[in-house]
Amino acid sequence: MTDVSDAIPAKPLQKATTEPRWVRYSLISIVLLFLSLFLLLPLSVVLYGAFEAGLKVWWQAVTEPDAVAAIKLTLFVLVIVVPLNAIFGVAIAWAVAKFEFRGKTLLVSIIDMPFAISPVVVGLIFVIFFGSHGWLGPWLQQHDIKIIFAVPGIVIVILFGTLPFVARELIPLMQQQGKDEEEASLTLGASGWKTFWYVTLPNIKWGLIYGVVLCNARAMGEFGAVAVVSGRIRGETNTMPLHIEVLYNEYMFTAAFAVSSLLTGLALVTIVVKSYVEYKDERKHKTA
Amino acid sequence: MATVVSRTVIPGFGLTLGFSVFYLSLLFLLPVAGLLIFTLQMSWADFWQAISHPQVVASYKLSFLASFAGATINAVFGSLTAWVLVRYRFPGKKVVDALVDLPFALPTAVAGIALVTLYSTTGWVGQYLQIWNIRIAYSEIGVIIALTYIGLPFVVRTVQPVLADFEKELEEASASLGASRWTTVRRVILPALLPALLTGYALAFARALGEYGSVIFISGNLPYRTEITPLLIVAKAEQYDYQGAAAIGVVMLVAAFLLLLLINGLQWWTNKRNGGAA
Numbered sequence: 001m002t003d004v005s006d007a008i009p010a011k012p013l014q015k016a017t018t019e020p021r022w023v024r025y026s027l028i029s030i031v032l033l034f035l036s037l038f039l040l041l042p043l044s045v046v047l048y049g050a051f052e053a054g055l056k057v058w059w060q061a062v063t064e065p066d067a068v069a070a071i072k073l074t075l076f077v078l079v080i081v082v083p084l085n086a087i088f089g090v091a092i093a094w095a096v097a098k099f100e101f102r103g104k105t106l107l108v109s110i111i112d113m114p115f116a117i118s119p120v121v122v123g124l125i126f127v128i129f130f131g132s133h134g135w136l137g138p139w140l141q142q143h144d145i146k147i148i149f150a151v152p153g154i155v156i157v158i159l160f161g162t163l164p165f166v167a168r169e170l171i172p173l174m175q176q177q178g179k180d181e182e183e184a185s186l187t188l189g190a191s192g193w194k195t196f197w198y199v200t201l202p203n204i205k206w207g208l209i210y211g212v213v214l215c216n217a218r219a220m221g222e223f224g225a226v227a228v229v230s231g232r233i234r235g236e237t238n239t240m241p242l243h244i245e246v247l248y249n250e251y252m253f254t255a256a257f258a259v260s261s262l263l264t265g266l267a268l269v270t271i272v273v274k275s276y277v278e279y280k281d282e283r284k285h286k287t288a
Numbered sequence: 289m290a291t292v293v294s295r296t297v298i299p300g301f302g303l304t305l306g307f308s309v310f311y312l313s314l315l316f317l318l319p320v321a322g323l324l325i326f327t328l329q330m331s332w333a334d335f336w337q338a339i340s341h342p343q344v345v346a347s348y349k350l351s352f353l354a355s356f357a358g359a360t361i362n363a364v365f366g367s368l369t370a371w372v373l374v375r376y377r378f379p380g381k382k383v384v385d386a387l388v389d390l391p392f393a394l395p396t397a398v399a400g401i402a403l404v405t406l407y408s409t410t411g412w413v414g415q416y417l418q419i420w421n422i423r424i425a426y427s428e429i430g431v432i433i434a435l436t437y438i439g440l441p442f443v444v445r446t447v448q449p450v451l452a453d454f455e456k457e458l459e460e461a462s463a464s465l466g467a468s469r470w471t472t473v474r475r476v477i478l479p480a481l482l483p484a485l486l487t488g489y490a491l492a493f494a495r496a497l498g499e500y501g502s503v504i505f506i507s508g509n510l511p512y513r514t515e516i517t518p519l520l521i522v523a524k525a526e527q528y529d530y531q532g533a534a535a536i537g538v539v540m541l542v543a544a545f546l547l548l549l550l551i552n553g554l555q556w557w558t559n560k561r562n563g564g565a566a
Contacts (some may be wrong), residue, residue, distance in 0.1 A: 017459045019469060024376055031372045032384070034365045037413075039390050039436050042402035044560025045412065049405065092308035099301050107550060110312060116544040116551075120518040121323075121537045124525055127320040128534060160315055183297050214393070221395025224500035224518060228525050241501065243395035246399050248505065260398040267393035275386045284296035 043198055044213050046264050051255030061258035069235040070243035070259070073151065077239065081159050081219045089166025094200075098172035098182070108171065114163045122160050123228025124155060149205055149231030154239060157225035162215045169211035177203055210277040215268040223265060323541070326498045338535035344520055348539075350431060350548045351517040355496035358435030361413070362492045363546040366443025367485055388444050391437055396501025401544055403434055404505040426508030431516065434503045439492030446488035447481055450562060454480060483558035490554055498540065 018024070050058055061067060092111065096104060114122070128134050130147040139145060147153045160196035181203070185195040201208075223241040230237040238246060240259055327335065338344070372378075373385050391399065407414040407424040414425060424430045455478065462472040500518040507514040517540060524533035 004413060016470075017456060017469075018375075018462055027368060028372050028376055028378050031365070031369045035369065035384060035387065037439055039387050041406055041412065042437070043390065043394075045402045045405050046398060067513070081462075088308065088311050091304040091311075091313040094300060095308055098298050099305070101301075102307065107312075108388070109548065110316065112548060112552075113316065113544075116494050116498070116548045118500065118518050118521075118540050118544065120500050120525075121498070124521055124530075124537045125319045125323045126534050128326050128530055129319040131530065133326065134322055145542065156315075160289060160319075163312075169505050179298055179519045184298075184505050186297050196300075217393045217395075221398070223395060223397045224498075224522075227500070228522055241395050243399065244397050253401075257399055260395075260401065263395045267390065267395070267398075270393040271293050271386050274389060275382070284395060 024110060043264065046257055046260050049253060050261035056288035057254060058258045058261070059257040062262060064255070065244060066235050066238070067255070067259055069240045070240045071262070073154070073236075073238070074240045076151070077155050077158055078216060078219055079272050080155050081162060082212060082216050084159060085162055085200075085215050086166050086172050087169075087213055088163070088206070090204075092167050092261050093174045094196075096171050097177075098179050111164050111167050111171075114160055119222065119224030120228055123157055123225040126157050126225075126229055126272040127162070148229055149233070149239060153229040154226050154237060157229050158219050158222045161222050162219045165218060166211035169207045169214070173204055173207040174200075190206065203258060206277045206280050210274055213270050213273045217266055228251070301508075305445050320541070323534055323537060327538045330531055330535065334531065334537050338532045339411075339539050343515070344517070344536060346519050347515045347517040349496055350428065350514065354428065354435050354516070357432045357494045357495050358429065358439050359493040361432075361436045362439045362443045363485060366440065366488060366492075367447050367481065369444045370447035370451055374448060376506055388441050391440050396438070396499065397505075399437060399502040400434070400505035403437065403502065407433065407506060425506055425512065426514065426521045428514060430506040430508070431503055431514060435496035435499060438497050438499050438502050442492040442495065443485065443488035446484045446558075448483040450455040450558070451477075453562065480486045480561070483554060483561050487551060487554040487558055490547060490551045490564065493550065497543060499548070538564050 005269070019027075062071075086155050092107070094100075096108060125285070127148050129136065130139050130140060130153065132141065147156070181199050185199045186192070190198070220239075221241055222239075223245075226239055226242060227245070230242055232238055232242055232246065240263060244256050244259050244263075247253075247259065330338075335369055368474070369388065373381065373388075402406050405429060406412050407417075408414060408416045409423070409425070411425070417424060422429075424433060458480075459472055462476045466474070499517060500516075500522070503516055504519055507516065507519075509515050509519055517536060521533045521536050521540070524530075524536070
């Protein structure tokens with residue numbers, strides 16, 4: 001009994017809820033080593049490979065006609081995919097956050113499905129859907145509309161693959177914000193659109209921006225699904241990731257890394273935006 | 289009375305739900321149903337033959353085991369990373385925290401060529417492992433490395449918030465009752481993190497199972513040895529063997545669906561745990 005009462009006050013609480021210095025330093029070192037190996041090294045190898053031969057070679061690689069065609073196609077896809085999925089994200093988040101209805105849980109789980117389905121299965125689903133064996137195939141052939149091994153197919157699989165991103169950002173955010181502010185605005189006589197525009201949108205701005213940036217990054221980088229539906233026609237149906245694969249398989253490593261460096265830059269921007277949005281969010285919580 | 293008014297005052301229910309359901313049906317439900325119906329047209333014998341061919345079975349084994357290994361590595365190092373990021377202070381912590389999301393943001397094809405370049409026998413890492421006669425590129429280990437990379441953020445990002453919200457009072461209580469630090473970590477903190485840890489584990493596993501871009505470069509795709517299941521689907525589709533591809537695709541779809549059910553269950557458990565603690 002005397003032992004216990006003696007031992008505890010001798011050990012200050014501060015010390016008792018943290019680890020000895022050597023444990024802390026070793027854990028930090030292990031984590032930094034692990035992350036360097038898996039995150040920093042791949043990042044460095046891309047940038048090194050891209051700029052090793054000098055800026056001029058890099059510039060030539062990213063302005064070569066096939067690369068330009070791939071960049072243009074990728075940007076074209078983005079212009080269609082990102083706004084559509086952003087509108088979908090806002091619409092579904094509005095329905096889920098502001099209303100109670102049957103099957104809500106099911107609806108929210110369905111949005112998660114594209115996360116879980118392998119990108120190559122996504123590609124396959126649409127090859128079969130639009131292909132000559134599928135439901136729409138014969139009709140499409142009759143009217144001479146090409147979807148698979150053409151640009152529309154690429155747009156559709158990327159649309160599918162990036163479907164959840166904006167919705168996943170906005171649903172929890174809007175649920176947490178509730179509907180008091182909108183109700184106040186509406187009872188004061190503002191129209192539905194006006195309420196959305198002046199009340200809801202400013203509130204969800206940062207979540208929406210991050211969702212859009214993430215959707216954008218994933219749309220530019222989508223690979224597996226596009227690989228199945230594109231047919232890899234050079235200068236026509238190669239997006240940037242497919243172009244990188246082609247270059248790599250032809251042993252044009254510097255060019256492959258040069259095009260990769262563009263996508264890597266985009267990935268870094270995405271991460272910076274995410275950190276900024278979280279920083280904003282944290283500050284809001286602190287002042288609130 | 290008040291609840292009735294508040295339920296009717298916000299407009300746009302029909303518009304937003306209608307559009308969402310229409311969009312999801314057109315883009316998701318209809319095409320997936322198309323794949324299932326297409327597969328149903330196959331005879332059972334053809335279907336079974338397609339999904340049980342030895343080369344395909346070898347790919348299931350690799351995909352499953354390598355995803356399992358990758359997710360396990362992530363469970364260990366991911367929780368450690370979350371711990372260090374929440375509990376300790378060190379220079380550059382903000383940058384390290386932000387970098388954890390890199391595998392989400394970096395296109396998989398870029399990751400794929402970066403990893404194979406690092407681990408090939410002339411690469412920055414591979415040349416040193418070569419001395420010890422360890423081959424990573426074009427071997428099963430290469431597949432595990434790629435799947436570890438791709439699943440890295442999941443465990444960190446599910447454990448991190450739970451750990452940040454963890455109440456210090458519980459640790460203090462444990463310590464003042466005489467428990468050693470290690471006992472407190474093991475018996476008080478770890479059980480509280482378990483649901484989040486398992487959710488992250490399942491998410492990393494699910495992502496790894498379907499992954500294609502980051503694996504195919506480093507794996508070398510040797511038949512019966514380093515071919516992952518998604519690669520076989522692409523190979524069959526490229527040879528216009530859509531039935532074979534669809535059959536394997538359905539197997540993967542079922543696996544994804546089961547994993548999603550599991551993840552939803554785990555998330556429900558995590559929320560219940562945290563809701564109860566707060």
